[in-house]
Amino acid sequence: MTERMTATIIDKLWDAHAITTREDGQTLLFIDRHLLHEGSFHAFDQLKARGTKIARPDLTFGVADHYVPTRPASSVGNPDAAEMIRQLERNARDYDVLSFGQFDPRQGIVHVAMPEQGLTLPGLSLVCGDSHTSTHGAFGAYAFGIGASEVAHVLMTQTLWQKRPKRMRISVEGRLPSGTAAKDIALTIIATIGADGARGHAIEYAGRAIRALSMEGRMTLCNLSIEAGGRLGLVAPDETTFAFLRGRPFAPKGDVFDRAVEDWRRLATDADAAFDRDVVLDAAAIAPTVTWGTTPEQAAPITATIPDPSRIDDQNKAQAIRAALDYMDLRPGQPLDGIRIDRVFIGSCTNSRIEDMRAAASILAGRRAIVPGLVSPGSASVKRQAEEEGLHTIFRDAGLEWVDAGCSMCVGMNGDTVPSGERCASTTNRNFKGRQGQGSRTHLMSPGMVAAAAVTGRLTDVRGLARE
Amino acid sequence: MRPFSSLTAPACPLPIVNIDTDQLIPARFLRYPRSEGYSDFLFRDLRFDTDGKKHDFPLNEPAYAKAEVIVARRNFGSGSSREGAVYALVDYGIRAVIAPSFGDIFASNAIKNGLLPAQITEEAAEQLLAAGDMVAGRPVTVDLESQTITVGNLVLPFAIDPVWKKQLLNGWDDIDLTLGQSQLIEAFCTQDRQARPWVVPNAS
16 A cells, blocks of 8 residues: 555545555455445345355445335335335345334434444445435545445455546535535536546545535535536535434444544645646636436426537537427426426435525415425434424425425335326435336426425526525 | 457447436336346437337337447447446347546446447537448457457447456456455454544433
């Protein structure tokens, strides 16, 4: 291993987990946390075929999220989804893994529930068979999504062979204007660098606007790293991080916690450490942002109009815009503000934490939604807290459905889908064709913006509805 | 894993950017065990409408019925980590995808399943997509050792990570290699337990 005089946080984390490096440059990384969900069954099938055990069940944790019904009644009509949840429970039991089942008070979306339990810590290497695992980078963890074969590899060895990524720093300087949120930073970044702009890179988010974000905001931002093509995005841990972690059920306690914090303080990029790419954004220039197309890079401020492909020189790009507008049933030059919607969804690993619930509720309080919609808190714990704060009453009074925690309408695997042809204002992470259901049309935006869309039945600038 | 050395087979052009994993395989099919085969799920909603009627999509055309290669535009396989996207391609009979760039997780999953992600320049992709129209259904040769794609008189180089190349050529599986490192892994754990005692969680 090369000793660096100065290093980025990305290199520090990498070096701390490197077991050995081959001549060809591949490094065997130790994995501190492995998170499982129902989709992990492919890897368990591989394990069974080999007849082996799990190397480190004490570092492996599961939770049911992708197939969990969000309404008690909906599980009855969906035996396949119920079987997926039982399958995870069987595998967890057979392999001695602690897994939070459908009715466990700790259940929730893996990227919401695990941080909440204190299972995500700074300095950890963390993997999960889900691309939004980058979420956990919010804590200064080296966290990335992996495929089923890699899940099987980690189950069997608690390690992974990886190539050192290139390093990208995205600095967001200045102060975020009111009415904007972490989601707007992320969508602005993706629109700026493209859906593959961070391909092959690990991202460090830095700058004053990032430091000012809560843990919830940092999780939203890191969550969307993969939508910019980055497998991993992180924020160096600081007092905000330590305060969030103190007292969490699985977090270290007492002296061990204090000792850990000492270690964690060293997880910062050295002053003159070099990145392969530096991107700088001005927070003050960020506006409430929505997507209009079928990739998260097709995003623009709510005050903008839809681009006209006939004015774009790059023929492939113009063709992609035409295809997206055709699918989305939108016109070139059409203002984003005012586009009619059919439905809203507030939830997903991107935006379903307590702060997101509060942001949406603050707009919906005392108002009525004129379109139907679902509000799915990210975990049973977020649900309990929101209900203690009375937020569920605000959502219900507004005419929205307040349901249980799960991946729900972000990916539709539990049966919560957007009907074909309908347009949904959604706090989720992917506006891909058919993502929320066959023929569904998705506009991604912040929770406040979705609440504003619910009230007006159109894509709307939340700043016109905000109360100070 | 099935090794990949050289392949001569029909190629199907998909002149589309950002073909994401939700297009490759819609989420509703991911609950099926691999043993049942994933071939019917490939590009399901691009190939068929809700009634099962065929859409106007290149892979539905008779000329490409026997395609084992796909040529696409940039950011192929972006999106989710679902290995089902690779299972669907492989089970359908696709052995190589040629594109200017790939989603990182998709490419990694592809290698694990013997599917070649061959990276070419944007210009080369356009040349190939145009050539595909001219020689619809005629075979393309993808040679991993020399890292070349040959269609008619056109010979184009492609890039691939040298580690992945070796893995594909040999059909190597990581796990056996890793299990050979168990002493190093154990030594790491012993040292790490002292250095970072806070890593192993204890619920209170």
